[in-house]
Amino acid sequence: MGYLGSPAITAQRFRRDVRCAHPGARVYRTGDRVRQRPDGTLEFLGRMDRQLKVHGVRIEPAEIERTLCEHPGVQHAVVTVKERAPGDKALAAYLISDAPNIELDLEAVLKTCRTKLPATMVPAAVMVLDSLPRTSTGKVDMAALPDVSFAGAAGAADADADVRDVPQRLIGLARIWEEILGRPVLDPDADFFRIGGHSLAALRVIMRVRERMGVVLQMRDFVSAGTLTGLQDLIEHKLRQVATAAEVEMLEPAPVDRQAPLPLAPMQANLWYLQQLAPTMSAYNIVEAVHIRGRVDTRRLEAAFAAVIERHEALRTIFPYQQGQPVQIVLAPGGAAPIEHADLCGGGQDDGDARAHELIAELGARPFDLQKDLPIRVLLIALGADDHYLAWSVHHIAADGWSAAGLLNAELSKAYAALGRAARLPQLSLQPIDYHHWVAGQITSGDRAALEGYWSEHLRDAPPAIDLPRDFPRPLRGSFRGARVPIVIDDDDRAAVRALAREHGATPYSVLVAAFMA
Numbered sequence: 001m002g003y004l005g006s007p008a009i010t011a012q013r014f015r016r017d018v019r020c021a022h023p024g025a026r027v028y029r030t031g032d033r034v035r036q037r038p039d040g041t042l043e044f045l046g047r048m049d050r051q052l053k054v055h056g057v058r059i060e061p062a063e064i065e066r067t068l069c070e071h072p073g074v075q076h077a078v079v080t081v082k083e084r085a086p087g088d089k090a091l092a093a094y095l096i097s098d099a100p101n102i103e104l105d106l107e108a109v110l111k112t113c114r115t116k117l118p119a120t121m122v123p124a125a126v127m128v129l130d131s132l133p134r135t136s137t138g139k140v141d142m143a144a145l146p147d148v149s150f151a152g153a154a155g156a157a158d159a160d161a162d163v164r165d166v167p168q169r170l171i172g173l174a175r176i177w178e179e180i181l182g183r184p185v186l187d188p189d190a191d192f193f194r195i196g197g198h199s200l201a202a203l204r205v206i207m208r209v210r211e212r213m214g215v216v217l218q219m220r221d222f223v224s225a226g227t228l229t230g231l232q233d234l235i236e237h238k239l240r241q242v243a244t245a246a247e248v249e250m251l252e253p254a255p256v257d258r259q260a261p262l263p264l265a266p267m268q269a270n271l272w273y274l275q276q277l278a279p280t281m282s283a284y285n286i287v288e289a290v291h292i293r294g295r296v297d298t299r300r301l302e303a304a305f306a307a308v309i310e311r312h313e314a315l316r317t318i319f320p321y322q323q324g325q326p327v328q329i330v331l332a333p334g335g336a337a338p339i340e341h342a343d344l345c346g347g348g349q350d351d352g353d354a355r356a357h358e359l360i361a362e363l364g365a366r367p368f369d370l371q372k373d374l375p376i377r378v379l380l381i382a383l384g385a386d387d388h389y390l391a392w393s394v395h396h397i398a399a400d401g402w403s404a405a406g407l408l409n410a411e412l413s414k415a416y417a418a419l420g421r422a423a424r425l426p427q428l429s430l431q432p433i434d435y436h437h438w439v440a441g442q443i444t445s446g447d448r449a450a451l452e453g454y455w456s457e458h459l460r461d462a463p464p465a466i467d468l469p470r471d472f473p474r475p476l477r478g479s480f481r482g483a484r485v486p487i488v489i490d491d492d493d494r495a496a497v498r499a500l501a502r503e504h505g506a507t508p509y510s511v512l513v514a515a516f517m518a
Contacts, residue, residue: 052081053405054089054120064093064113064121071112073097073104078132079123080142084182089406090124090196092148097128104128115491119508124196125149149183166228173232176208188229192222199507200402215239223507253430253438261327264319265436271397272319272326272370280367283480286404287364289391296380296388302339304415305378308408309333311425314398314432319370330433331374342381352383360391368395375399398432 014026034042052059061079068077075098082092097104106126113122125148133144166174166188177185181196192202202222209217215238217231225234256262264272271284309315310333317330342359344352363379375398381389394404411425489497494508501511 052079052091054081054091059091059121064091064117064123067113067116068093068095068109068123070116071109073099073102074109076132078140078142078145080145082125082148084124084196088182088201091121092145093123093126094132094145094148095126095128096130096132100130115494119193169236170228170232172213173209173235174228176205176212177228179208180204185228188227190228192226192228192231197222209235213239220506223502253434255430255434256437258330258433261320261322261329262433262437263440264326264328265439267439268319268328268397268436269326271395275368275370275397278477279369281480282365282367284396285364285366285368286394286396286399286401287360287391288394288405288409289360289389290409292388292390294386294388296382296390298339298341298380300416301380301390304412304418305339306333307415307425308411309374309376311411311428312431315376315394316374317398317433318372318374319397321371328433328436330431339378339380342379344381344383345385352387356381356383356389360389363391363393366393370395370397 014028036042052061064079065077068074068079074095076096078094079091080094081089084090095104095109106128109126110122127146127148129146133141135141166186170188174185177190177192177197180201183196185195192205197205199219202219205222206217206219209215213235215235217234217238221231221234225231275281275284313330316333317328319326319328321327340363342356344355359379359381363377366377368375375395377393379389379391379393381391383389392404392408394408399408415425497508497511501508504511
């Protein structure tokens with residue numbers, strides 16, 4: 001049993017049946033995700049090869065597709081990821097109507113999703129097709145699905161609509177939203193988070209509002225005044241106020257001198273001190289891995305990583321302790337980036353995959369010495385001449401989940417694709433160290449003393465540890481190993497969480513974390 005004339009594919013798809021005592025028994029790896037119910041029946045959960053990742057969240061498209069098909073008039077649905085803007089991916093849904101002569105109400109379809117799914121699983125755009133493209137084997141050809149327009153929550157905005165159709169006072173902010181979200185914003189009452197916005201996109205809006213309008217917004221402003229009109233009202237209110245000298249200075253970060261060691265920004269200092277208190281801790285390591293089907297040119301890969309590290313100073317910054325305080329020093333770029341190698345070509349496919357995942361886990365568990373180590377490590381695992389895993393571990397002091405996964409992966413691909421040409425990437429006018437220096441300069445000794453006084457008073461009677469009931473002794477040191485416990489929040493509770501978040505100027509995530517910690 002197998003693929004005729006294709007022993008490699010046969011070995012990949014037909015695996016040894018570990019549950020069968022008969023030697024040589026094999027099973028076919030379908031790629032379906034199922035779970036066995038108590039009555040012995042199997043519940044289909046989706047395809048292994050279709051799990052999506054958007055803004056660091058892993059998403060099972062089959063659940064979204066089932067929800068879409070629950071709406072009257074939707075016969076079939078396919079959900080995938082499309083690029084809304086460079087480096088910004090979003091969910092797109094393609095629908096087949098069971099009544100082609102009747103136009104689907106796409107806003108109503110999305111409303112069904114919003115009432116039954118988390119916000120991260122609601123498609124940002126929807127397109128109705130007459131039929132779905134198919135491969136020669138009859139499967140949906142995901143690569144052949146047409147590009148969608150992220151022009152409205154329902155994807156149904158007029159193609160000729162123009163941002164100039166909104167009131168004059170809203171045009172400037174509407175253009176910024178359009179640039180970030182990749183779609184025209186024509187409704188004065190459009191809610192940023194309901195039309196495809198998220199926290200990272202909000203940060204980008206904050207930066208452009210600061211650059212173009214000279215107003216400093218906070219993330220909480222998007223919660224308390226999250227509509228286009230509400231946010232513009234807040235901007236105009238801030239413009240009428242007299243800015244303090246500190247606020248004026250905050251408006252423009254500028255390149256700083258790298259010749260001398262620079263102090264750490266508060267968020268960096270927090271991570272640095274935590275690492276010194278627990279040197280073996282790996283909780284702040286961000287690990288990403290990609291499975292590469294094909295040959296890998298090691299020299300080109302090293303040159304590509306070197307180009308990325310040269311462009312991003314944060315990846316070549318160390319944090320030594322000098323004269324009683326931690327500082328940051330940007331190292332000069334130098335040659336090809338060192339890549340660790342692991343050769344697993346001798347084993348079988350099953351053993352190779354399992355060992356590769358172990359090595360990736362070990363890479364992520366290895367702590368960084370921030371005082372002397374670069375905050376990035378790279379590992380290339382070879383399972384065969386045309387089968388590799390590429391993994392990297394980045395400390396959170398240098399990157400977040402979005403940049404470690406999306407940005408780094410995109411720039412690495414671009415640099416690797418440069419072939420024989422020099423794998424150089426455009427230089428950045430400002431680096432994170434410029435922003436860190438800028439932020440650090442905004443906090444005066446008086447501000448720091450006031451903050452310390454506030455929190456000391458606020459936490460004065462707090463217990464040193466929460467003594468929860470447990471079924472094993474509390475370890476002296478935390479392992480930082482966690483697990484997931486899924487729960488389902490019904491529609492009424494979800495609406496109540498959102499209402500409570502808006503009442504307190506917070507996000508639903510903040511409310512849920514507060515409830516978890518209570």
